[in-house]
Amino acid sequence: MTRTGRPLSLLLLLPLLFACAPERDYVPKVVDGDADRGREALARYECGVCHMIPGVADALGKVGPALGDYSRRSYVAGKFPNEPNTLVRWIVDAPAMAPQTAMPAISMSEQEARDMAAYLYESD
C-alpha cells in the first residue's frame, strides 16, 4: 500500500462508525392509552402468571408467549397482523378472535386494554 493509500482507506471506513447510531430500525406502534397505567393494570390482573413481561413485577410466566419487544412483533398470537386495535381486541376477548386459544377473556374495560397495549408497545 502506498503512503497516501492508508489514510484514504481509513477514510472509507469512517461511515461504518455511524452504523452504530442508536436509531430504531422499526416504526414504533402507537395506541391511545397510558403506558404507566397499563403497567399497573398488567400487574393488577396478574397477566404475568402466564406471560413474561419485562418491567412488570413477578411477570415470569411460561404458559403463554413472552411479551417483550412487542412493537417489533409481526403477528398477535401468531395469527393476526400486529396492529394496535387488533392487539386491544385480543387483550379484551381473545377467544372471540381465535376460538382455540388458551387465553381467556378477562373482564376488563377497553381503556384498561388500551393502556396495557400502550405499555407493551412503548416498553422496548
Place this chain on the structure above:
Amino acid sequence: MRPPHPASALDPASGSGAELIDQLGTALYVGGGLIFLVVMVLVTCAVLTKGRPVNARYWILGGGLAFPAFTLTVLLMYSLAVGNGLNAIGSSGALQLFLDCFGLGDARARAPVDDVLEIHVVGKQWWWEVRYDRPGKGGAVVLANELRMPTNQAVELVLSTTDVIHSFWAPSLAGKVDMIPGRTTRLRLQTSEAGTFRALCAEYCGGQHALMALFVVTQHGDDFEAWLAHQQTSVVEPVDPFLKVGYDAFFRGECHSCHTVRGTPANGVAGPDLTHVGGRKSLAAGTLNNHIGTMAGWIAGAQDVKPGNKMPSSLAYSGVELRALSAWLGSLQ
C-alpha cells in the same frame, strides 16, 4: 375493607387479642421511654449543677431496688393479665381476667366448649386446610386458604399439621401459635370489626414458605351464617355446554385424584377442596387473585408460580379445555 393494613400488629382489629397485645406493647414503649427521659434529666442535672451530693443509699435502695421491684411487679401483673385475657377470649369480663392472673381458676376451663365455634386449620406445604366440623345445622364444611368467622363471637382455632412445623399468624387479630406435628394447639380469635385480614405462615416450612398465606374474613353474624349455609351446598353437574367441557376436562385430567368437589365423584384429599373455589379471595394460598386468567395460569403453570409445590403444571389440556375448566371452577361460587 381494611386494605391499608390487613396484616399489621401495629394496627390491630378492634376488640381482638392483637389489641390487647398492642396495648401491652404501647405500655412498654411509653413506660420505657419515660424512664429513659427521667434518667437523662438526672444525668444532665448531675453534670450541670453543683448541688449537695445525695446519700448513695437513696440511689441503691430507692432507684436500684424499690423502683424496679415496683415497676416490674406491676408490669408482670399486667402482662399476666394480658396473657390470661388472650387465653380466655370470649369467656369473661376484663375484671375477672385480671383476677384470674392470680391463679383463681383456669380461665379457659370456665368457657364451655359448646359456646365457642371450633374451626380446624391444618397447615400443609404450602397451603391451609380449613374445616368446620360441627357447624350446627348441616354437614361439615371444608375449604382452603380462607377462614371466615362471625364478629363479636369467639372462635377457637384447632391448629395441626400433616407435615412440618408451621405457625398461624394473623397479625391484626392475634399472636402467633405454632402447628406442631403430632400435636394440636389452640388459638382463640375474636373481633368486633368486619373486614378481610391476612394471615401467614410464621415458621419457615420449606421452599414456598413465603407463598403460604390465608385470608381471615370477619362478617356480621347473619352474613356469616348465610355464608356457612352456602358452603354446605353441593355442586351439580353443569348444564351449560362450555362449562360441561370444563367439568369433563377436570375428570379426564385426573384432577379428582387430589381434589374434592362435593356433589361430584371427585373425592381426592391430597390437595385443597374445590367445592366453592370460585368464591374464594385467592388462589394458591394467597399467591394470586382469583379470576379466570389466574385460574388458567395456575392450572397450566403451577410449577412456574410456586416451584416445588405438589400440584403439577398440567399439560393435559387444549386451549379450549383449559379455558372451560377455569370457567367451570370459577363458577363454583
